[in-house]
Amino acid sequence: MSEQITKEQLFGGIAAPSEPHMACVLLLDISSSMKGAPIQSLNEAIAKFKQQVCQDPLARKRVEVAIVTFETHVEIVSDFMPIDQMPTITLEPGGQTHMAEAIQVAIDLVKKRTREYQGVGVPCFKPWIFMITDGVSMSTKEAMQELQPAFTKRSPRGVTDALSSGHLVWMIMIRKSCSS
Template sequence: MRRLPVYFLLDVSESMIGQPLRQLEAGMEQIVRSLRTDPQALESVYLSVIAFAGKADLIVPLIDVVSFYPPRLPVGSGTALGAALNCLMDNIEKEVVKTTAERRGDWKPVVFLMTDGRPTDNTDEVIKRWRTEFANRAQLVAITLGDRADSTLLAELTDDVLCLEGNDGKTFKQFIDWISASVTATSYLVESNPGSGISLAKKPTGLTLVKDFPVHTSSAVDESVVVLTGRCQKSKRPYLIKYNRSDDVGFGGQEFELEGAFPVEESFFAWSVNDHNRVQVNTEHLIGCPPCPHCGNGTAFAMCSCGGLLCTDGAAPYLCPWCNLEGMFSEGDGGDFDVTRGMG
């Protein structure tokens, strides 16, 4: 039986924490439910998931739809798109059966790449490898989740660069339905017309083809968000505080508005870039302060002298969950200070 391999490259950088990550997990479940209702998809479609943050890794190897179970997605600091593409190409080389004189191989793989930001690793050599060795062996559809991803770079990989505008539940569900319909249509098309490529379903409202590509600019961090890492003083469990770039620019420069604080697992650090030159942001640019998502302490935004963020319930003694230093928080003068941010 000839398989139709479908790879999902999913951005799980810290900028995806919150609703975007929950939507991706729910979306994978929705795709599988839909494909399992179609006899042709059940017979031919095989799915795989590669996640990327500060590092990239295969989290679900190529497997048939019946046996596929949507994974719980990790999260980390950084957007290692270059590493993700290398991981994809290595696995296509290893998993996809090639046609030879003795046997018919798999159909041309379909790749759905979803990202909301800019790469934080070098992609030059990876793009060359893709265009030289794999562009004719696989079909890639790149989807930017919002308008702040690097669509210029994605256009070097594929002509199919789409932008999903808005992240409300209805729009995202329509987007996931579109992916499911495209995979199903392709599974029928390759059987009836072996030389054909991917058959994209009619695009839903909110999903548009990117035509005007902005000039590519590189940055050490994703400037669309500010994400800070803290630990609960009581449980020592990590959390992320996420701020989104505001459309307004204050007197001191660009401002970022609070989205919320979100609990994460210790695996966050394994999925993060270890050396990001400790880029900082001043608190004067950050609007809002959340409570601790683990214990409910009044603020998740207190800083130990070691530079680590922790939660507290006001002026009180504390034990830093980062360095184990004992100290005392007192009522300050409300002055601004620099804090280390993630890469987004």
């Protein structure tokens, strides 16, 4: 007797595989400089982001989110999952702002997820990385310079006052679409 394969097994755990997907990484600075109002605003912004994206029926089917935090260490808080399954988190600040390693982890995550989409034939949009930080990296100059080629292949865009406290949001959108 043969065992039946579920849709989840067939599509590598990707929900709604007939819909184009968009991988989105929330890359969040939780260093000591984020203490007080900034971390409170960040926690509120994450909840609001989920709420607003989930209000759109198409986005709810298509957006998959991973959460990565960084301070002295980088942590993948949650791997890619549908936006409506994104965990509610409360972030606590501490440590230094080691940005270079965090950016590389986020880039590696979206590349891996894009390969997974392609591997099972799921159409996808350009992945996005939203980095929310106070903008002051403690990574070495050399570590930041090693990332320079990644930024010439992608288009970072800065938006200030995202948390109404002058912190920066960098959105990195991969130039190539998944199907290219």
